[in-house]
Amino acid sequence: MPVMSTNLIKNFFSGPATRPYPVVKREPFPRARVRLVYDPDKCTYCGICANICPAAAITMEEDRENLRISRHYDSFACISCGRCAELCPQAALLMAVRTHEPSDAKVVEHSTSR
Amino acid sequence: MQQVRVDRGADAFISPGALLKEVELLASEGVRFTTMVCLDVDQEFEIIYLFQRLTLDMVRIRVRISKDEELPSISSILLDAVLMENEIKEFFGVRITNLAIDFQCRMLLSAKSPQTPLLKVRPQSQSLGGGE
Amino acid sequence: MGFLKRARVKSPWILHYCTGGCNGCDIEILACLTPLYDVERFGMLNIGNPKHADILLITGPVNWKNRDVLKRLYDQTPDPKVVVAVGVCAATGGVFHNCVNTLGGVDKVIPVDVYVRGCAARPEAIIDGVVLALQKLEQKNSGGVAYATGTR
């Protein structure tokens, strides 16, 4: 305890270290990798992201009758590795810095090719 | 042994009967157990024992046994091998005898888990995912 | 009883249990309790006894061995209680989706009220999740929502 006391006194006068999170929101670092943003207009449904996804969060489904491909993205399975955004040839996927908000139900995003 | 690359078939296989004698010889030289790797090769198990010398080089022993053959445990000579032997027994169903501590295939898996998960072809009688 | 109900919402006690993930979310939960994110500001306290807890923070995909432990912890926690699944493996299994020994998601075993996304979940997201859990606790307290009845 005696050795620690100098630290304690210093900490007492150095002001709080706490980030008052919900009140003051700290800007994440510009290269942070948190959330996957998808642009359905740019997507060509090539399926590279679905093949490479290590968590199987992106899946592609082929509807042979109507010649359509639908893409499903489960953000509750996404591990934010950013591999898909790196490999997307159309830059339809981006990693954004905004933190995910909590939710009370699992929702899967769908989109279908025209 | 190199840090990374090991060419296949670089060292000879020894028979399971000669295993204990070989390990005893190594242990008397001050060699300690590092790990063992089990591979499911067609109708046989290939088991690689890796040891470490005081000079930090690695020593390797390879054993090939058929799937229903028994393998003596080396845990009586090197006690710390017991966890890895239990793991192999559990994951592959290798019949290892004379284990110093036998977890009865319940070290990592539970009764409801899929049994012997690392076999390439699982026995038909076991269902995947257990039962409720 | 009005005082007890209010006290429960103003100072929820947390029980943290790891059901077999990678630890990433566990250390982020601990990071929430330490100076920089300090959830004790909200009156939250991390405790080791399920009988004192109001909020269960569960991380990791459930496996066959600790499924029973998790059920037991859930049963021992007194009503009203809120379950928060932290991290994507607690929600769906995430990267462990094809691992043989996992069940994939806490909601296969016990009912989950709040999901927190992220791998690993950031402390900011965990704080947000706990704040949402508090609202759920308040609703359950005032009888707005029927108590979770369990899947058994």
Added chain:
Amino acid sequence: MARVTFPFGPQHPVLPEAIQLQLTCEDERVVEVLPVIGYMHRGIEKAAEANLFPNNIFLCERICGICSFIHALCYCELMEGMMDVEVPPRAKHLRVVWSELSRIHSHMLWLGLLADSFGFESLFMQCWRAREIILDTLEMTTGQRVIQSSCVIGGVRRDINEDQEPDVRRKMDAFRKEINAIYPVFAKDYTVKSRTVGKGILPKEQAWSLGTVGPTLRGSGWDYDARTLGYAVYDDLGFEPIVEDGCDSYARMMVRLHEVVQSLELVIQALDRMPKGDLAVTVKTFPEGEGLIRVEQPRGELVEYARGNGTAYLERLKIRTPTFSNIPALLVMLPGCELADVPVITMSIDPCIACTER
């Protein structure tokens, strides 16, 4: 005397992870201990056979969230060795920077948890506050706090560019101030010494024969560190393993404390020597044959073995994690100790259950 057996865990406030120790006690003294593991087992080795081999990086990273970068590094170095890929020198230096940063963050985390295990709350808080500087550096440079996902086969995905480098150095200076304040507390404080000195003795001979690795081995007087094998660029950096002769919890703690300071110097050295150039090379082949690699994790030596067959799927991936070989040491250290010392001694091997059970 009556013997009592009772469980320590799987849910216990000292251990964030699920492990059970079945302790048999006579009065306050532990006479027998049996670790019951398996509460965190997922089956990663099987899943690694079912995944495409580049996807296994992200799976291997999540064996353990604390030393995740080094798990990814180990897998990538193994695959590169099997496919004869030459990694660009800049990527090698970046790998050293990030693996040493994650070593610092793991050791600071452990030092805090050790302080917590004997009830020294203010020290716990101070360690974790200092650790956040490292986490900020990691987030700034790789994009994520604990699971960096920045190592790929053939190089790295992220760079520390010119605008970031002064910032990283500033953060390292800030961290040095913090560790200078924490160091004397661990080294000299009466409370810390009375709870760790002479507790959990692991004699030198037994430390070798039981197969312990990492700080547990080095705390018993063996100068073995897998970094001396010279993967990445460790052979170019001035690196000497840290050894203590005490054989007790205090010695193991001092090894880790010194390693924090050493890792800080390694980070600075790697930043100074960092050459310019490419970050990664493209890999077009598939792994074939067998490979074995040893790298040093914060907790000790990590051994990985892989066998490939020339396709995109591995035939077998075997991961021997450090805690797996440190657990037998608990069977020697715990019997004979007092019940109140069980958390401290268990913490002193830095158990990582997620690693052990994979």
